[in-house]
Amino acid sequence: PEKLHYTLLNLERLQDVPAGTVVNPQYLLESGILRRINGLVKVLGRGELSQSITVQAHAFSEAAREKIEALGGKAEVL
Numbered sequence: 001p002e003k004l005h006y007t008l009l010n011l012e013r014l015q016d017v018p019a020g021t022v023v024n025p026q027y028l029l030e031s032g033i034l035r036r037i038n039g040l041v042k043v044l045g046r047g048e049l050s051q052s053i054t055v056q057a058h059a060f061s062e063a064a065r066e067k068i069e070a071l072g073g074k075a076e077v078l
Contacts, residue, residue, distance in 0.1 A: 005039030012047020019051035
């Protein structure tokens with residue numbers, strides 16, 4: 001099987017995203033949070049969030065999913 005390549009994104013990079021925003025790969029590129037995406041996006045749990053947002057990515061660590069959902073946000077797998 002072919003190995004999947006992930007662009008890794010820690011929650012700390014999403015700290016300044018306005019509450020209620022839907023964060024997806026296109027948003028990450030357009031907002032400059034990521035300069036390029038190599039393959040799929042995986043969200044990791046380093047850092048804290050203080051707002052409720054919806055994050056759409058290809059994979060989430062358990063810690064990232066818990067932190068997003070604890071604030072009433074959503075972690076949606078693409």
